[in-house]
Amino acid sequence: LMKKTARRPLLAALGLALIAPLAAQAQDIKPRLIRFGYGLAEASNQGRAAKVLAENVEKLSGGKMKLRLIGGAALGPDTQMQQALIGGAQEMMVGSTATLVGITKEMALWDTPFLINNTKEADALLDGPVGDKVKAKLEEKGLVGLVYWENGFRNLTNSKRPVNKLEDLSGIKLRVMQNNVYLDSFKILGANAVPLPYSELFTAMETNAVDGQENPYNTILSAKFYEVQKYLTVTNHVYAPWIVLVSKKYWDGLSKDERAVLQKAAVISRDFERKDTREEAAKALVELKSKGMQVSELSPAEIGRMRDKLTKVNAGIATNVGMELWNETQAELAKIRAK
Ligand code: TK8
Structure with a gap:
């Protein structure tokens, strides 16, 4: 009996080591290279969060799905990337909701001056039913919105x-x-x-x-x-949000598991991005004065x-x-x- 109990931690450890890769294999995930475009520099809150997104997509897909990050508007401004996503020439991007209004008029909600007073309101509104509803409107236009990131108070x-x-x-x-x-x-x-x-x-x-x-x-x-x-x-x-977008054409060709990877990684990147952005913003004014x-x-x-x-x-x-x-x-x- 004693022997059996003693063996348990070892078995548990072995089990974890064996089951984790098996679970990843059992998932319907193919090798994928995803171009992810953004407008700001690599050394920015946008660039840092893109990196976190890429790391998590790779991790959650067992190394099969990879993001190729292309910052500094090298793939063009927001509006050009949106069109590339709609046409299926580019897979993913992050950009301002404000530049999406020509495609999805409901996005203009986020342009309302003084609508949101603080980050608590921002998170609750964007991650709640209203944010979801506006995001869902993108689908009929050929885009899938995953999460809102914080650009911030302008x-x-x-x-x-x-x-x-x-x-x-x-x-x-x-x-x-x-x-x-x-x-x-x-x-x-x-x-x-x-x-x-x-x-x-x-x-x-x-x-x-x-x-x-x-x-x-x-x-x-x-x-x-x-x-x-x-x-x-x-x-x-x-308060201006950014939104992480996927081409609907590309999304429709992904398996359920692949979509889940992108969705989960996007949520992790969102939580990182908001925290990082707020920490930087809190110190930025002093730095700008200096x-x-x-x-x-x-x-x-x-x-x-x-x-x-x-x-x-x-x-x-x-x-x-x-x-x-x-x-x-x-x-x-x-x-x-x-x-
Ligand atoms: C970056 C832009 C930027 C926005 C702007 O592509 O255009 O002023 O605030 O963040 O989307």
């Missing part, structure tokens, strides 16, 4: 002058994403808004083709915008004025995404806030 930078009040924005040539809500919002605020793909942004600022832009602290730091932008204004005017940026914190009264002006775009967003989804979002947010 802040304003420019090379012209400190922006301490709304009027200071007047006439500033401001690059916005290729998205009508952003375009309208910054026009309403008095800026001369111009849509440009992210891949052209740094050069546009460097050559003074534009004076300014808006992005989360993380990107202002990792993309070295501080080299060409002197002034930063803390506006937090919108790089020479002059930071303006808007007074609550000025933020209030900005909010008031921007509520003008809400009616348009509600019409575009549909009143039902808009109302469901407001109800969901109320629920989240009451918790």
Whole structure:
């Protein structure tokens, strides 16, 4: 009897060692090479999370499925990659939901200024029924949305002058994403808004083709915008998500097990990415100041004025995404806030 008990840990260890590879073999997984494109640099929150995604796809597939990471918009800006996914010429990508609005109008929900107040609300809304519903809308357009990553709260930078009040924005040539809500919002605020793909942004600022832009602290730091932008204004005017996408054409050819690998790895990458992004964002402002940026914190009264002006775009967003989804979002947010 004693002998038997003593043998148990050994058997258990042997069992694990034998069963794990067997289980991977029993799965319906073929060798797969997946091109995964993204816009930011390798040394960015986006690049780091892409690496975590790749590691986990490889691990969960027993080394059979591999991601080839292609960053720095080498496969083109977000909109070009989206089309490549739809056509089946590229397998995966991560990019801004804001650039997807031309394909799936419901994505405009995430462009709503001041919709989300903090990361707790962001996670609950994006990972909840509303986030799922918007994500599911992609399928009829040839895309599969796996998870939302955090791009983050966007802040304003420019090379012209400190922006301490709304009027200071007047006439500033401001690059916005290729998205009508952003375009309208910054026009309403008095800026001369111009849509440009992210891949052209740094050069546009460097050559003074534009004076300014808006992005989360993380990107202002990792993309070295501080080299060409002197002034930063803390506006937090919108919480912007990224979304991890798979070509539906490609997805339809995958087995159930292969899909499960991608889905599981995506969730792991999401959790890593949000934590990493938040840690970096928390330290970034100090770092940006040390790089020479002059930071303006808007007074609550000025933020209030900005909010008031921007509520003008809400009616348009509600019409575009549909009143039902808009109302469901407001109800969901109320629920989240009451918790
Ligand atoms: C990266 C972009 C970027 C976005 C932008 O491809 O365009 O300003 O914030 O993150 O999607």
